[in-house]
Amino acid sequence: MITFPQGFVASGVTAGLKESGKPDLALVVNEGPLDVAAGVFTTNRVVAWPVLWTRDALADGSLKAVVLNSGNANVATVGGMSVTTATAEAVANALSISANDVGVCSTGVIGVTMEAQPLVDGVASAVPALSADGGADAAGAIMTTDTVSKQATFETGFKVGGMAKGAGMIAPGMATMLCVITTDAVVDSQLAQNVLKEAVDHTFNRIDVDGCMSTNDTVLLLASGASGITPDSHEFARGVREVCADLAKQMIGDAEGASHDINISVTKSATEAGALAVARAIAQSNLFKCAIFGNDPNWGRIISAAGTVPEEIAPFDPADLAVIINGVPVAENGVDTGRRDEVDMAGDRLVTVELQLGSGIESASILTNDLTYDYVTENSAYTT
Amino acid sequence: MITFPQGFVASGVTAGLKESGKPDLALVVNEGPLDVAAGVFTTNRVVAWPVLWTRDALADGSLKAVVLNSGNANVATVGGMSVTTATAEAVANALSISANDVGVCSTGVIGVTMEAQPLVDGVASAVPALSADGGADAAGAIMTTDTVSKQATFETGFKVGGMAKGAGMIAPGMATMLCVITTDAVVDSQLAQNVLKEAVDHTFNRIDVDGCMSTNDTVLLLASGASGITPDSHEFARGVREVCADLAKQMIGDAEGASHDINISVTKSATEAGALAVARAIAQSNLFKCAIFGNDPNWGRIISAAGTVPEEIAPFDPADLAVIINGVPVAENGVDTGRRDEVDMAGDRLVTVELQLGSGIESASILTNDLTYDYVTENSAYTT
Secondary structure: OOOOOOOEEEEEEOOOOOOOOOOOEEEEEEOOOOOEEEEEEOOOOOOOHHHHHHHHHHHHOEOOEEEEEOOEOOOOOOOHHHHHHHHHHHHHHHHOOOHHHEEEEEEOEOOOOOOOHHHHHHHHHHHHHOEOOOHHHHHHHOOOOOOOOEEEEEEEOEEEEEEEEOOOOOEOOEOOOEEEEEEOOOOOHHHHHHHHHHHHHHOHHHEOOOOOOOOOOEEEEEEOOOOOOOOOHHHHHHHHHHHHHHHHHHHHHOOOOOOOEEEEEEEEEOOHHHHHHHHHHHHOOHHHHHHHHOOOOOOHHHHHHHOOOOOOOOOOOHHHOEEEEOOEEEEEOOEEOOOHHHOOOOOOOEEEEEEEOOOOOEEEEEEEEOOOHHHHHHHHOOOO | OOOOOOOEEEEEEOOOOOOOOOOOEEEEEEOOOOOEEEEEEOOOOOOOHHHHHHHHHHHHOEOOEEEEEOOEOOOOOOOHHHHHHHHHHHHHHHHOOOHHHEEEEEEOEOOOOOOOHHHHHHHHHHOOOOEOOOHHHHHHHOOOOOOOOEEEEEEEOEEEEEEEEOOOOOOOOOOOOEEEEEEOOOOOHHHHHHHHHHHHHHOHHHEOOOOOOOOOOEEEEEEOOOOOOOOOHHHHHHHHHHHHHHHHHHHHHOOOOOOOEEEEEEEEEOOHHHHHHHHHHHHOOHHHHHHHHOOOOOOHHHHHHHOOOOOOOOOOOHHHOEEEEOOEEEEEOOEEOOOHHHOOOOOOOEEEEEEEOOOOOEEEEEEEEOOOHHHHHHHHOOOO
């Protein structure tokens, strides 16, 4: 809930970008006294116009408002930068602030040229709707294939709130996800940036739906300072990370068409980076993800995926591998234990997979989900 | 057809490894006068026992026979090496040759411990069934989820024949594929190895069904010299490559549950390696593959996948990208042409995608297919 911390108002309205007529434009305004902001963006080389705009706007470490739309990602569109500029200027004019203090985020279909007018008109509706109770409306207006809106809060003197959208293309380097985190703590932009980067690396970057990295991923942190509390930096980091972790978990729980969430832990690794690389390789194996959909503890597909990671990244001896699925050791010392039939996952929303590399004491986890008919349905019919 | 060249006999029988009772053991014997052999194997670090065996057996550049089974991949199994050894020894004893001259290949489920006896009994049936007309039976016995057997031939004085199995897990570094190429040309093992490696790199390694690399992939080339013809090395390379290319095309055409084949060409690249990396990134995007299943020319997912390839691998400016789908330019200079609706792919088995990077004159192609309900069905129910 982005209006949970003091100093923020928000709204969510219908600008008409979605054919469904559902709300598709959100506005969040930081009323201060501070206007500190930080951001983490997609590492995709093909980026949306709003990402280019917002990176620039953030260069001075401040934003006073963020406008977000769903229904069109405004990437690879003709005249897309002028659409984004017009949107930011509409917000700036209505609030009597500089356009350079307005962040813009877009999500939806890629490569379909859009007009500025619906966005400008949407802003005109969103400004009078701004309210200290508007967080939920804003969270609803950024949904695309999400089935539920995602919000989270944290409080320990100062408050942190957040909203996110994202249910597919969740991948290394984030995903098609937009996220706004708000706080009323007194922090400077350098701390905000460091804390946000660290939080994203350990939360949104540890979930992986389909290995696809979006052109629009944006996570913004806005600090109003309205609580008057200057938190300990570790405490502030904990608050931001908990909100991000909560939102990440909600995203994976709402991943497009999934029937199981899968927590993949790679343990006994020489390095954390190696464990992470192996966990990601498993999370991106379509064969493994199909097997879990079929409630099949097909651990051969786990070690097969692990074996594609180069030795210099994750040293291990295949003869040392052990696999535990939902608590049942199905492989030890690199071979079959004959206990595959004991694994029961049919009724579980969460399936746990542990792969022990036998080469050290480090570990890392990735949260992903299974590959289902519904995933194919949602992603084959999304733009048509 | 592996018995197309002179000097080879083959058979395919039922050893009882498949619950269906279909043929599951193939034997091919090189009757000479030469026993030259070459091989290319999976680069997965987790490899099947038969791969370890056959790599060793091939170290001297010769093989006199190859036994292949479907139904169980014999990887990560307890006592799996003794199963493979017993199989090779059964062939060696029956043919009065050394076990070190027998290659072994297995395909099927991973991590399910198997007994040697069915394989040994299968060999006892396969030896008397050996015939100069047995190529088709052998090709049938190595099928797993294949819906048709795959065979190819080439002739220009000397002959080349081949059989392959594989319909899923086709990926960089080959796939769950087994392939045996035979020739009656007079060649030495060094030429055979060089030609086979080059052919595999440009054929089997340019198809990609689901990005998953198998633990068992093996391509073997056996040369009998029975034609008495010593071919020009380029002519020999052409023959082997054409047979591999034909088999690769058959594999992609029979890929698990696909409704469209997709030829992804990346052109105007600074380097061939960069073009290949971009083509592979596109081929491995589930979102792109779902879109094609939905007959949706969602080119944003193409450039989004391209944007995940690091600049040092494939330099390009997103503002220079052009996308052509089934002949229709849907994006130029990095943006929408507004012509998406002109693309019609519903009736086409083959969909062509061209991405122009605008940074050079090199190009590379990957053949893949769409992500469908049937892919999920086949891969979620494969071992259960």
